[in-house]
Amino acid sequence: MKIAVCLKRVPDTTAKIVVGGDGKSIDESGVKFVPNPYDEYALEAAIALKEKAGAGETVVVALGTDAAQETIRTALAMGIDRGVLLQSPGSADGFEVAKAIAAELKGQGYDLILFGKMAVDDYNHQVGVMVAELLELPCVSAVSALTVEGGALTAEREIEGGVEQLACQLPAVVTADKGINTPRLPSLKGIMAAKKKPLETKPVSLGAGSITVTSLALPPERQAGKIVGEGPDAVPALVQLLRTEAKVI
Amino acid sequence: MPVGTATSQFTGVDFYHLDSVLSEEERAIRDTVRAWVDEHLMPVIGDCYIQGKFPKQLIPGMAELGVLGANLPEEYGCAGLNNVAYGLIMQELERGDSGIRSFASVQGALVMYPIYAFGSDEQKKKWLPSLAKGTDIGCFGLTEPDFGSNPGGMITTAKETKDGWVLNGTKMWITNGSQATVAVVWAKTGAVDDAKSIRGFIVPTDTKGFTGKDQKGKLSLRASDTAELHLEDVHLPKDAVLPKSGGLKSPLLCLTQARYGISWGAIGAAMACYDEAVRYAKNRIMFGKPIGATQIQQVRLADMLTEITKAQLLSLQLGRMKDAGTMTPQHVSMAKRNNVNMATECAREARRLLGANGILAEYHSMRHMANLESVYTYEGTHDMHSLILGQEITGIAAY
Numbered sequence: 001m002k003i004a005v006c007l008k009r010v011p012d013t014t015a016k017i018v019v020g021g022d023g024k025s026i027d028e029s030g031v032k033f034v035p036n037p038y039d040e041y042a043l044e045a046a047i048a049l050k051e052k053a054g055a056g057e058t059v060v061v062a063l064g065t066d067a068a069q070e071t072i073r074t075a076l077a078m079g080i081d082r083g084v085l086l087q088s089p090g091s092a093d094g095f096e097v098a099k100a101i102a103a104e105l106k107g108q109g110y111d112l113i114l115f116g117k118m119a120v121d122d123y124n125h126q127v128g129v130m131v132a133e134l135l136e137l138p139c140v141s142a143v144s145a146l147t148v149e150g151g152a153l154t155a156e157r158e159i160e161g162g163v164e165q166l167a168c169q170l171p172a173v174v175t176a177d178k179g180i181n182t183p184r185l186p187s188l189k190g191i192m193a194a195k196k197k198p199l200e201t202k203p204v205s206l207g208a209g210s211i212t213v214t215s216l217a218l219p220p221e222r223q224a225g226k227i228v229g230e231g232p233d234a235v236p237a238l239v240q241l242l243r244t245e246a247k248v249i
Numbered sequence: 250m251p252v253g254t255a256t257s258q259f260t261g262v263d264f265y266h267l268d269s270v271l272s273e274e275e276r277a278i279r280d281t282v283r284a285w286v287d288e289h290l291m292p293v294i295g296d297c298y299i300q301g302k303f304p305k306q307l308i309p310g311m312a313e314l315g316v317l318g319a320n321l322p323e324e325y326g327c328a329g330l331n332n333v334a335y336g337l338i339m340q341e342l343e344r345g346d347s348g349i350r351s352f353a354s355v356q357g358a359l360v361m362y363p364i365y366a367f368g369s370d371e372q373k374k375k376w377l378p379s380l381a382k383g384t385d386i387g388c389f390g391l392t393e394p395d396f397g398s399n400p401g402g403m404i405t406t407a408k409e410t411k412d413g414w415v416l417n418g419t420k421m422w423i424t425n426g427s428q429a430t431v432a433v434v435w436a437k438t439g440a441v442d443d444a445k446s447i448r449g450f451i452v453p454t455d456t457k458g459f460t461g462k463d464q465k466g467k468l469s470l471r472a473s474d475t476a477e478l479h480l481e482d483v484h485l486p487k488d489a490v491l492p493k494s495g496g497l498k499s500p501l502l503c504l505t506q507a508r509y510g511i512s513w514g515a516i517g518a519a520m521a522c523y524d525e526a527v528r529y530a531k532n533r534i535m536f537g538k539p540i541g542a543t544q545i546q547q548v549r550l551a552d553m554l555t556e557i558t559k560a561q562l563l564s565l566q567l568g569r570m571k572d573a574g575t576m577t578p579q580h581v582s583m584a585k586r587n588n589v590n591m592a593t594e595c596a597r598e599a600r601r602l603l604g605a606n607g608i609l610a611e612y613h614s615m616r617h618m619a620n621l622e623s624v625y626t627y628e629g630t631h632d633m634h635s636l637i638l639g640q641e642i643t644g645i646a647a648y
């Protein structure tokens with residue numbers, strides 16, 4: 001089985017974000033970057049599937065700047081076999097990114113193409129499903145359980161108030177949700193071995209696209225809370241404030 | 250937020266941009282061990298400490314990660330890392346707890362290293378892979394009840410017989426001593442005043458006459474196993490001796506390895522305390538403002554940050570020297586002495602900054618503070634390292 005995992009380099013979710021001087025991008029200086037956490041689920045799924053099958057190839061594909069090589073090497077350290085970097089500064093238009101990734105994946109004989117359900121830096125939820133469409137493959141998005149057997153997959157999705165089970169033939173595209181697995185830490189030997197695994201870089205140029213970011217702002221700082229009193233005596237005052245000030249009831 | 254592998258609450262200290270002189274692999278290794286400590290050690294360490302119990306269940310995970318004997322060669326199942334990466338591993342483990350770092354130090358630097366450095370090919374092949382996998386656990390028996398800072402005075406003996414060796418003696422304060430499956434024991438093969446006759450022996454702990462007894466009543470390193478070893482007519486085969494060991498310098502070479510790691514480990518403990526102190530100083534409101542807005546607490550934090558940064562510079566350069574083969578035991582003494590002392594001061598100041606909360610196991614500073622008192626004493630007391638440096642400076646031994 002040949003599996004591709006698409007991976008994005010994103011700021012660490014615990015990093016303190018500063019908006020850059022242009023008001024449209026984040027200031028990357030001093031920010032730690034990590035593999036997109038949802039993509040880590042996809043990486044783990046790919047490695048576990050190959051381990052279970054005892055054979056096959058896993059390939060990680062990232063679109064990003066040269067700095068994303070480090071992110072790819074994290075995937076290689078976890079156990080992915082080889083990496084491809086599509087060198088590009090990226091685009092706010094997910095469709096442009098999807099086209100470049102689809103072009104890379106097309107005709108390579110992948111049985112399964114995995115994504116995270118979204119990237120935590122832009123929350124777009126787009127690229128995986130668009131790639132599926134461009135490759136004319138079935139796509140199951142936001143998968144929380146996955147099994148592959150005999151050229152087909154079964155997947156579960158957590159939907160409002162329940163679980164949905166789906167099945168489809170391979171080749172297919174799957175985007176991973178949390179709950180699907182617990183991503184492994186790379187071993188120290190894996191980190192050293194990652195240096196020796198193949199990492200191909202290919203410059204790509206994205207189209208202009210039809211979407212632009214016009215501004216980026218941090219959420220307003222949270223206001224200090226108010227203590228209206230203690231015990232049952234405080235209830236009327238609290239209800240009053242929830243009505244008049246917070247306007248939530 | 251999903252729990253990513255590289256995300257972590259603890260942020261570490263890098264005021265002087267030392268990350269920029271670490272390689273990508275060195276940083277990745279540090280971050281991986283940091284994430285492991287966050288996921289596996291931090292949730293259990295408080296309870297382990299209170300119960301006085303080493304978290305044994307973590308050994309397979311540590312081994313799988315590859316932290317045991319991480320700077321020894323791959324042919325023995327080790328990770329083959331350079332010494333800076335190895336140091337960063339010690340730093341991250343001790344950020345969690347000195348006890349877990351002690352376990353790794355003993356296994357790697359005091360058990361695997363002597364087998365690697367002084368052992369025969371057969372001994373290396375027999376023991377190193379299982380020690381790296383954590384299926385064997387090792388301990389290092391040098392100190393005796395009456396010989397601590399002066400191990401050359403030891404009275405444990407190894408008498409050669411026609412088919413092997415017979416060991417007799419008592420070893421004290423032995424880390425991993427009650428859970429070990431194998432002990433590296435140092436004993437005199439000649440006269441009791443002949444330190445040159447000291448040799449190392451590989452002793453499986455199920456050998457008749459060998460017993461390990463838990464040291465009770467510790468107020469420090471409570472999450473570490475410390476034991477007293479008794480050897481009563483312990484019969485060993487001829488090939489139990491480490492063939493290339495000879496004289497006090499052999500165990501001292503092991504200690505140099507371990508002390509090197511401890512110099513890094515202490516930085517980890519200090520960082521944990523600093524991190525906790527900074528968060529607390531910003532959040533704790535007293536007299537209507539954060540305590541971090543007061544000059545006294547700012548001085549505390551400024552001192553901690555400065556001392557941690559100086560210690561980082563010492564250990565990093567020491568590591569580069571170790572990799573280049575230019576490091577001497579005296580260089581290691583300076584870093585062990587300075588960094589452990591620095592960490593004990595940081596832990597104490599952090600504990601004080603935290604007020605009453607600082608005495609709880611829920612916070613980390615007091616646990617580190619108590620642990621570091623052991624680290625201050627073992628692997629050559631602070632005083633002994635002063636004297637080693639004094640001898641280096643003056644040419645006169647004062648001990």
Ligand SMILES: Cc1cc2nc3c(=O)[nH]c(=O)nc-3n(C[C@H](O)[C@H](O)[C@H](O)COP(=O)(O)OP(=O)(O)OC[C@H]3O[C@@H](n4cnc5c(N)ncnc54)[C@H](O)[C@@H]3O)c2cc1C
Nearest residue numbers: 389390391392397398422423424623626627628630632648
């Ligand atoms: C938790 C823990 C774990 C340990 N693990 C191990 C282990 O795994 N294996 C092992 O072999 N040992 C181990 N040790 C033992 C440790 O190395 C010794 O405790 C240490 O060497 C000091 O010896 P001592 O306790 O006998 O103190 P002593 O040597 O009696 O020293 C007492 C005091 O006198 C000072 N002093 C001694 N000599 C001089 C001098 N000439 N001039 C000035 N001051 C002096 C010392 O600095 C110290 O302050 C461990 C100890 C502890 C606490």
